[in-house]
Each structure stands twice: as C-alpha cells, then as structure tokens.
Amino acid sequence: MSHYDDPFRGNFDSLEEFADHISELLQCPITIEDANHRLIAYSAHDDYTDPARTATIISRRVPEKVINSLWKQGAIPALLRSREPVRVAAISEVGLGSRVAVSIWKNDEVIGFIWALETDRTLSKEDMELLKKAAKAAKNKVLQLYMRKNKKEERVQELFWKLLTGHMTTEEEIKESFATMQIPAAPLFSVIVFRFATEITREIEKQISYLLQTTQQIQLLLYTTDRNDVILLAAPKSMNQPLKELHMFIESFALKMKERFHINSVQSGFGSIYETYTSIEKSYQEALTVLKMKEKFPEQICSIYGYQQLGIYQFFDLLLKKKRQGEFINPSLTKLQAYDQKHHSDLVKTFEVFFDHDSNVNETAKALNIHPNTLSYRLKRIAEIAEMDLHDMNQKVKLYIDIKLAKYEALH
Amino acid sequence: MSHYDDPFRGNFDSLEEFADHISELLQCPITIEDANHRLIAYSAHDDYTDPARTATIISRRVPEKVINSLWKQGAIPALLRSREPVRVAAISEVGLGSRVAVSIWKNDEVIGFIWALETDRTLSKEDMELLKKAAKAAKNKVLQLYMRKNKKEERVQELFWKLLTGHMTTEEEIKESFATMQIPAAPLFSVIVFRFATEITREIEKQISYLLQTTQQIQLLLYTTDRNDVILLAAPKSMNQPLKELHMFIESFALKMKERFHINSVQSGFGSIYETYTSIEKSYQEALTVLKMKEKFPEQICSIYGYQQLGIYQFFDLLLKKKRQGEFINPSLTKLQAYDQKHHSDLVKTFEVFFDHDSNVNETAKALNIHPNTLSYRLKRIAEIAEMDLHDMNQKVKLYIDIKLAKYEALH
C-alpha cells in the first residue's frame, strides 16, 4: 500500500475515476454515496460484491432496510458524529458484508460517505488513514454535484409552489415542466403535509430531507417546506392499495423522526389521490383540511391521515355554518342533553362511543368501563328519551353527526 | 204523540230549547250535532243516557271510537246518503245504546244530525216522521251557527297564514290573537301538511275537514288548505311521546281517507315540534322539506313523516350544492361503481341495503335475496375494493351519505 503524503493529489475527471483509484489502492470495492445514501460513484472491476452493494448499485440508492439496519446498529450515527473511519460488522439479514466507512465533510456538515467493502482482506490502520484522506479529497467533487443539484432544486421548488397554489392550469404545461426537470411521471399521487410543533430550522430540515430521500415506501416527486409544514408530492408504488401505502409511510416517517431525531408531535395529513396534475392544489387543500380537523378532534381522528378517511368531518365546516343559523336543531339530542344534565348521566357520550365502535356492545362497554348489560340498558333508555328507533340508521347517523357537530362548535 | 201538521212551527230561542221540545214530543233523550259530530245542543231532564251520549256531552263532541264504529257499522254512510231517519242498533263495545238518527240537510249537503236515544221506548213509524220534520226545522238554526262560525273562520284563516309565512314576529302578539279567537293554547305543536294528488276541491275539503274535526288523536289548533295541500297546526296530547302521536295520527288519517273516501296517495309531512309560536313558520317549512324529500326518495323514507325523522336527508340540499362544485368526490364510491360496471356486480347497492338494515347480515341478505355468506363475501370485497375499514363508522357513514347523495343528484 502506497504511503505518499497525499495519494489523491492528482486530478480526476470524474468521481467514478476517483472511486476506481481508491479501490486500487485499498484492493477492495468502493462505493461513494451522498448524504442521503444515493449512489454517486462506485468502483468497477470488483470480483465480489455483497448483495447490499449490488442492490445499491442497481437502484442507485442504498436499500431502505439496509439504512435502517445501519442506524439501529449505530454505524450511521457514528459516521455523522465523527470524521474517523468506522468499521461495520457484517449484517447478514440484509446481505451486508463487513466494511469500513468514512463520512465526507464540508464544514460541520456531512455531505457524503465512502464505503470500502472488506471482501478478500481486512483493512489495516494505514488503510483507514488512507480512506480518511480520500474522504477529504472527495469533498470538492461531491460539492460540485451539490451545487449543480441546488440550482435545479430552486427551479423545481418554484414549480411545486405554482402547482400547490393552482398557478398552472393545463395538464400539458405541467407534464412538460415535469419532463424538462426530470421529475418522474406517476399515474397516481397525493400531497402530504407534515406539520411540526415549531418552525422548521435548517437543522431539522436536513434531517427531514434525509428521511424523505432515503425512504422507498413511496416515490417522492416533489418536496418543499413552509413555516411549520413540510409538503410533499408523493406517488404510491402500487395501484391497488395506495391509501394503505401512504398511511404506512406516514406512520413510519413519524416513528423515525422520533427514534432518530427525537422529534415527537409531528401531525400529518394527505389529500385525496388524484391522477391529473391539475388536482395538486386540491389535494394540498385537502391535506390542510385534515390537519385542521385533527386539531379540533385530536382523539377522534388521531389515526386518520387521509382526506378520504376524514369521512363525515369533510363537510363539518359546511354544517357548522348552517347550525349557527339555527338549522339542524336535533330535538333528540336536546332531550338527551337535558336528561344528562338533570340526572348526571352520560347518555350522549354513551351513544357516541357506541356508534364509534360500530355498534359493538362489548367493545363499547370496555371503552366506557361499564358492564355490557349497563350499556344495553342505557341504549334502551336513549331510544325512549330521544324518541328514536335505534335500528334506524338514518336517525342514528343524524344524531351521531349532531353530537360531533356540537363538539366541533364548542371548539369554535 | 201529537200529530199536528207541523209541531215545530213555533219560534225557539235556542237550539237547546228546540232539543228539549223534540225530547218531550218523542219521550226520549235528544242530541243535535253538526256535520263534524260536534255537539250543538242536547235535551236535558233525561233520566237515562248511555255512556256514549254522556261522553259526547262532556267532551262536546262524539268520541272518535264511537264515530269509527258508526262508520264501520254503516250508520253514518246511510245518514249521508239519505234524508230518511235511520235506526242504529246498540254497539255495546263503545257504550252506544239503540237509537234513531236523521241528518239535517241544506241543499245537497249534510250540515248536522239529530239523535234520539231509545232508552225506555222504541220509536214508532210516526215518531220517525216527526224526527224527519224536526231535522228540516233545525236546518235554519244550524245554518245560523255556521254563518257565525264562518266569519270567525275567515279571520282565523288569515291569522294562520300570517303565522305560516312568518308575518307575526312576537310571541306576545300571537298569544293575544290566539286568545281573542279562542284558539286553545298548547305547550307543544307542529305543522302538518297533507299533500293530495290533485287540487283540493270543495267536495274533498269537506271530507278532509270532517276527518280532522272528528279526530281526537291530536288537538287541532288551526287548519287551512293551499292548492294540493292541507295544512294543520296540531298539538300532541302528551308531552312524552309527541312524535309517536303525530305519526299515528297521520297514518290513521291516511287510512281513513282511503277507507271512507277512497282517496289514496296522500303524502304527509310534519315539521319539528316547537314550543314557541314564532317557530310555526319554521315548522311549516320543515314539513314542506319532508314532502320534497319524500318525492325524491319514495321508497327510502315512505314511512317517515317528521322532519326529525328525516335524519341525514335534512342537509342533502346543502351537500348537493357542494357536490356540484366538485367537492366530496368519494374515491371509494368511484371504485365500487367502476367495479360494479365492469363485473356486473352490485356492491354499491349491497352496501347501501346493508347499512339501511343497521348492518344486520340476515335482514340484509333477505332484502337482497342472497345467502348470508354471499353477503359477507361481498362485504369483504367491498372493504378491499373501496380500501375501507368496515368497522370504521366514520368511513361507512360517509360512503352511505355519498351513495344516497349520488341518487339524489341523479334525480336532479
């Protein structure tokens, strides 16, 4: 192994050439990634690479399950902390062989990683030093890439805001813009909004961006921030159960924000899934509506993210307006409330919970901490007092809506 | 018994005096009623009267069950057909002893009845002739009563229309008017509208009026007609289950219109039950809304009469407006419809009926003429295709409303 002062003094046309050079020096496969684990360059002519590396090269990004493992196992946190090379033991579950990695730094920020796969040989202390120097040498090359990307990024941001605010009206125009900016086309998509407790700082944004760029649960088409909100244009991967995918993505995003960055209390919402780009504005508005309703009904709809799943809450604003005009007075509800007041009972709540639990006696009883027979007694009472037939769905739905609406109104 | 040419030639100050006179001639208790079986006059000094007569005198009207019996038994139809006296056999179930009756005519119209109770003696042929003459002699006296009543009636009509159109705004003012017109006060009331298939002729109105005046299921405060509609201000008799009372009254009214006058297809609706007179206009509008919705959803809500029972249909106009603006597109419904179209299935209908039957598998299966397992299979399918959780009431309600709303929209 050569021990010049700086083996990377020369000029390299491309990062590929650079990777090959390190590979030759260390006699092992080399991979260079950006801060978001996207593949930037990799050495060729390698006899053996492990499945993780193969997958990375083919999809041009590190598979998400590999990233997750590296987080759990501590390698990535270590690389983000220190400029020293780190040895990573093999993780056979995700097809990852033993390797050494070093982070590439610009000032106080990690802008990439170099990975050296220990296939035939284990790297010595000197080799590790060499890798560290390689990381320093790679800095400028990687930066250049970033610069180019950032300029493009700005144009893309502008486009996204135009779409969100409905300033592009024809499908054709939008499609063209997508093509020129090399944003992939998707048959279905939705706008997702993550709302944080505080305004999004540059620091947090980096972490969010990292999570978004590395996720492979959904396809991220566009992404921007706005005060406390992170706004994404996301495409589900399958046509069958797009809602489920978005749901799972959001839950795992929240979980990772919590686990990795200790950021709790992220509220999330997404609009309907559309096929036409001109509906992006609508999807965005719907996502905002979801967040608004979640604020009003924190417990009721805490596990709802999609506008579709909002169900009846979709038209609560509309109903509230009418209610304020004196419409929709529900004498059944009034009677129940009066009864509750007088007898310190809980009939309204009982009905609400019962309905929320799909008229399931056992579940409702558990939720209310009462005996199932008590519940059935109360229901009989409700039918009498409210003068309603508890098998008539129409009436039940109306009462349910009126109860929720009353709550909504109370919250202003 | 005297056989002058006309034993009623003399002048009688009042109908009471007249009744006493007949009573003396025939040696039996006499009751005079108007066409609606309200008591006009009765003879005093009678040793024995049957329970039916006692009740009639005390409540100043013939009890409804007695009227019903007389209809069924054929006495009233006979009296309305012919000017001859009719003998009515005792009907012990309603406490009615044997009696003879004759109708009082003005031109081609019956304006009242005279009843002679056969307590001690059975009336002879001659007695019957006498009774017929008495009926002729009573005509003018009864007519005078009508005239006076009609003038009052006109002022009352005017008041009612003012109330229905919201032209009296203070509770005080209305209460005063009620008092001066001797309309009884009621703690609760609602506006009922009966809508007939054709415009209401004088003939039909008489029959309707007859039914309304003779009912004792509810208290009739005011009453008028408007093209095809009969409009009532009605007060339920009990505070406990006013809705039920109104419901039963409407059903029995429709039944009687059918049985007695062969008028089918009466649509009925009533507004919410209010306590303040200023809400009469609202109750009227609500009753009209019920009729409007019944027109759109004939099968769904054929057994609904009350605005309260309208349930979710109360705000369909509002939702439709928004829907027309492109809001509330329900992708779940869209998918189900697409599937139905493609596979000639019936998922939307299945869900609708299932929901309408309070999620009862057996009932729904019967209603759809399918095996219960088929239903449960379809439901599983619906959950998959629509990407929804069939235990989530919120989503179910939304889908249900959207299905009904789509139907409503289709009907313009």
Add this chain to the structure above:
DNA sequence: ATTAACTTTGTGGAAATCCACAAAAGGATG
C-alpha cells in the same frame, strides 16, 4: 374448449349477542 378468476351457496362449530329476570347499589325526596 379450457383455464383462471370470481362468485355463490352450503356446513359446522366457536364466539358473541340478546333477553328476561333478579339482586344490589345509588340518589333524590318528603
């Protein structure tokens, strides 16, 4: 014609619901 995918109907047993009745507890009223 032959798949393959989807739909309907049947069967049986575990689980749950429903209902009537009864006992006990709690609260308001005089």
Add this chain to the structure above:
DNA sequence: CATCCTTTTGTGGATTTCCACAAAGTTAAT
C-alpha cells in the same frame, strides 16, 4: 331515614353471528 325511582351488575340460556373451509356455479379471456 325510609321510600321510591333509577341505574348498575350478575346469571343463564336461546339465538344469532362470525369465520374458515369446501364445493359448485359463472364469467371472461386465451
């Protein structure tokens, strides 16, 4: 504080629902 009314909880058994599996029938496409 005795009493009445309402509410809660318990018990047991008839009925219904739920679910998994199997078989047979339908439909659309190769």
